[in-house]
Every structure is written in structure tokens, then in C-alpha cells.
Amino acid sequence: MLAKTIATTEYIRSATENFQPEFGIVLGSGLGGLAKEIQSAFTLDYHDIPNFPVSTVKGHSGKLIFGSLNGKHVVAMQGRFHFYEGYSMQEVTFPIRVFIALGIRKLLVSNAAGGMNPDFKIGDLVFINDHINLMPTNPLIGKNVDEWGPRFPDMSESYEPTMLQLAKKIADEHGVRSHFGVYASLTGPCFETPAEYRWLRTIGADVVGMSTVPEVIVARHAGIPCFGVSVVTDLGGFEPIQKVSHEEVLEVAHASEKKLTRIIKEMVALC
Numbered sequence: 342m343l344a345k346t347i348a349t350t351e352y353i354r355s356a357t358e359n360f361q362p363e364f365g366i367v368l369g370s371g372l373g374g375l376a377k378e379i380q381s382a383f384t385l386d387y388h389d390i391p392n393f394p395v396s397t398v399k400g401h402s403g404k405l406i407f408g409s410l411n412g413k414h415v416v417a418m419q420g421r422f423h424f425y426e427g428y429s430m431q432e433v434t435f436p437i438r439v440f441i442a443l444g445i446r447k448l449l450v451s452n453a454a455g456g457m458n459p460d461f462k463i464g465d466l467v468f469i470n471d472h473i474n475l476m477p478t479n480p481l482i483g484k485n486v487d488e489w490g491p492r493f494p495d496m497s498e499s500y501e502p503t504m505l506q507l508a509k510k511i512a513d514e515h516g517v518r519s520h521f522g523v524y525a526s527l528t529g530p531c532f533e534t535p536a537e538y539r540w541l542r543t544i545g546a547d548v549v550g551m552s553t554v555p556e557v558i559v560a561r562h563a564g565i566p567c568f569g570v571s572v573v574t575d576l577g578g579f580e581p582i583q584k585v586s587h588e589e590v591l592e593v594a595h596a597s598e599k600k601l602t603r604i605i606k607e608m609v610a611l612c
């Protein structure tokens with residue numbers, strides 16, 4: 342993985358005239374709209390990047406966008422890789438390794454998630470203040486690459502408190518409904534059963550999804566401060582029990598794109 346990461350990073354550096362991103366941004370399901378706000382300098386298709394996996398999910402278009410967002414240099418992943426697509430954890434997190442090798446200072450990730458907290462409403466934003474990894478594996482399993490980070494990384498502050506406070510302040514200023522919450526990651530691709538939602542609530546989770554945690558683990562391994570935000574696209578764990586579909590998830594995520602875009606745009610200017 343180290344050699345592949347170096348090779349891919351070198352390819353990207355030469356394809357982008359040594360563009361130096363300060364922020365790495367991962368745009369989740371239905372949330373790719375932020376990409377339109379980036380004054381893009383270079384766009385690379387995943388297909389053309391050596392060693393990059395190719396996204397297979399509807400709503401994930403598969404591009405790396407390099408450019409300026411509110412005056413800051415960013416690289417954004419439009420479309421991420423999920424464990425349920427059949428990729429290994431190393432493949433899922435490969436772009437994050439490359440972002441780190443490119444020299445990002447901060448990682449911002451977004452996702453669509455199911456909400457279990459009864460205070461939440463569909464369309465709310467949840468600023469992730471901690472996570473529970475319920476995926477049956479971890480991207481750091483295997484020989485540790487000491488150049489990347491320690492064998493046993495600390496996870497006591499996985500989500501940067503100053504970015505959390507800043508996000509909340511911006512959301513409040515714009516009258517956007519938002520909360521802090523704990524994100525639980527499951528492999529999917531099934532949505533949760535009613536019993537699973539109830540259990541997730543009892544173990545302290547507020548939102549659940551199928552991404553984000555592997556990416557944050559890899560970034561924290563390298564000591565990169567992280568910010569994560571979920572759009573609540575559906576609710577579970579309490580009555581009335583409702584069906585969930587991928588189409589609805591995408592629809593709600595799209596409808597929330599503007600709010601999320603505004604917050605991320607303001608955040609990058611201030612941190």
C-alpha cells in the first residue's frame with residue numbers, strides 16, 4: 342500500500358501541476374453539490390488515476406476535484422468507496438492515504454445517515470462528535486506502516502472540537518437545524534431492522550451509516566484533524582416504523598445540499 346500510495350500521489354502531483362490542497366473533502370451520497378462551489382483547477386476521473394478503485398453506486402460520480410473553495414485550496418472526492426461494494430478496507434481508505442500524502446491539513450467528510458435520536462427530524466444536520474465502529478474490521482489491521490502513524494492510535498478526540506463548535510455556530514447563524522451526535526458505522530448494504538435501530542440507540546448512537554468511520558480512522562492514524570457531518574435522511578428505532586429506500590435517501594440528501602454546502606464553505610474560510 343505504501344508503494345501504491347506514493348505512485349498515485351506522484352501521478353496526481355504531476356497531473357495537477359503540484360496543486361497543494363489544504364483540505365480533503367469527502368462528499369457523501371447525494372451531497373456532491375458542493376463540488377459546484379469549487380473553482381476547479383483540475384478534475385481527475387477515478388478511472389484515470391492509477392490504483393484508484395472505481396465507484397459503483399448510484400449518486401456517486403467518481404471524480405477528484407482540485408480547486409479553491411472560498412479562497413482555500415481543497416481536494417474533494419465526488420463519490421466515495423464503501424466496504425459493501427466489495428472493496429477491502431485498504432481500498433476504501435486508499436484516497437485518504439493519498440490525500441494525506443498530498444499534504445492535507447484537515448479532513449472534512451459528509452454522509453447520509455439514518456437517525457435514531459427522537460429529537461432528530463429528516464433533513465437535520467448532525468455534527469459527528471464521536472463514533473462507534475461496528476464494522477467487523479478496521480483499515481489499520483495488518484502490518485503497521487510506521488511512516489503513516491502509530492500501531493495503536495489514540496481515538497479520544499477523533500472529531501476536532503473547534504471545528505464542531507464552528508459548524509454549530511455557522512448553522513445557528515443561518516437558522517439551520519443541527520445537533521451533535523454519535524455516528525455508528527455498519528457495513529450495510531441492508532438498512533437496519535427495527536430491532537437493530539433500537540439496539541443502536543441503547544448503545545449510545547444517534548445516527549447510523551455505512552461509511553465515514555474507516556476514513557476517519559485512517560486520517561486520525563496520521564494525526565489529521567477531522568470533521569464529519571451527517572444529513573439525517575430517514576428515521577428508525579421508534580414508532581411509526583418506516584421503510585427506507587436508497588432513492589429517498591438520495592432525495593433528502595439532495596434537498597439538504599444547500600445547507601451543508603454553505604456550512605462547509607464558511608468553515609474552510611475560518612479554519
Ligand code: HPA
Nearest residue numbers: 453454455549550551574
Ligand atoms: N442506515 C439507515 N439509514 C440510512 C443509512 C444507513 O446506513 N444511510 C442513509 N440512511
